[in-house]
Amino acid sequence: MATVISQSIFSNSTASALEENVSLITNTIVDTWKGLSWLQLIFTTIAVVLVWDQVSYHTKKGSIAGPTFKMWPIIGPFLESFDPRFSGYKAKWDSGTMACVSIFHKFVVIVSDRDLSRKIFQSPKYVKPCVVDVATKILRPENWVFLDGKAHVDYRKGLNGLFTKQALDNYVPAQEAVMDAYLAKFQEISKEGPIVFFHELREIMCGLSLKAFCGDYITDEQVKKIADDYYLVTAALELVNFPIIIPYTKTWYGQRTADMAMKTFAACSAKAKIFIEQGGEPTCVMDAWIKTMFDSKKAFEANPGSKLGVRYFSDKEISEAIFTFLFASQDASSSLACWLFQIMADRPDVAAKVREEQLAVRGGDPTVRLTGDLIDKMTYTNMVVKETLRYRPPVIMVPYMVKEAFPVSDNYTAPKGAMLIPSVYPALHDPEVYENPDEFIPERWVEGSAANEAKKNWLVFGTGPHVCLGQTYVMMTFTALIGKALMYNDLIHKVTPLSEEIKVFATIFPQDDLILQFKPRDPLAA
């Protein structure tokens, strides 16, 4: 149809007249260009680039919210992105269901609407997770997290089993040992009064993750070293960073830290292979993964006509995957830890109910050790963790890259190459679903409540093919941790004017980095 119309419009005579006009215009431009001095040429080029930048921005923006013109030509709000403010993101969410900015050649659309955000999360045909350029160098290009489409879905299938409730039950004893050691340390280091806990909580999170991932194959010294240095990786992978790795820059330190950690994980994997080969039972993620590999191999050898369930993974591949688990968990878990401890310290009534439940599920004996089944019984403590995730979601939005022009809504198509950012925070503070959304109310999560039924708003862990692999791990680990911490400690929080302000450092944290004291308490005290 379109061809027929164009043929009827462009008869042969109009086509040749058009050709003449085009060549006349081209000659005029070339002649004018030749007649310009160097200085005029430079100024003209700059003017053309500036106009092109604004026109290109305006065309991509279409009907969505955002400044009519780029206030800072070319760079856009680049300087602001060095110091991202929560209030800035909030203003964007409030400005419309979709709002845009353009930084250099990158066109960014921030989506606040719940349903549009879900649509983006669930459209792998059009989008893929967006990582900063340097991420492929730090996490290594062959890493599974960079897989897309079917290859990603197939790889994920092999990992999902490592983080089910049943598998996680096996990692609990090793994690409890880490909790005990760190809680004792927290009492010791804060015995003189409240101190900054941001770094301490990052360290315990790293310790808990690494014990779950690598079990006893990793030593306490190695855990400490990785935990101490890990912030270098976070800094290297910030949204604004130089894409080339130059010695002694943030990205260089980040890459060195990642390489060092992966070397440690590869050595752990080699030990785990020997342990499982000798008939050992899994106590950590690595063991569980290697066992599925060996079991598949045995089944295949017994029945050579069958399909190999799980292929063989080298120590290098396992080490890279374990590093991605740490990378995905460390910042988000540290954020949750900071808010959870702060909120519990500030709300003694909630803390008292948690303590009561912790003793009750242990039949009055605080020394009863943790198990998966015991954690299952901690209903109220679990609601406290869930409400913290809603009230202060660690990941407030997730950047995706548009692979092909994406009709996000009836009147807006995101162009190929744009960054589309579905948001999590607005859906979790929707007053129609969560009454008084800016209040912390664990009871809103009781069975059958409006909050519990509103599954579509629960975007804390994303949704779709890239949904968080560690969500069951998070709920179990934090329920167990805060329960133990509250039984054995009074939390004293030094409240400052910045305690409730939100700092954005990949995830979100209290602006004053949480000033806290762990004061020993008798777990049997009322």
Ligand code: HEM
């Ligand atoms: C409070 C803690 C955590 C929060 C809030 C969180 C949140 C998220 C979110 C929002 C995503 C993106 C989902 C999407 O694009 O649809 C994600 C992905 C992911 N998370 Fe988590 N996460 C947490 C902890 C963890 C932990 C402990 C692990 C440990 C294994 C983990 C492993 C992953 C992985 C591997 C992905 C990428 C999955 C893929 O691309 O297939 N996360 N997480």
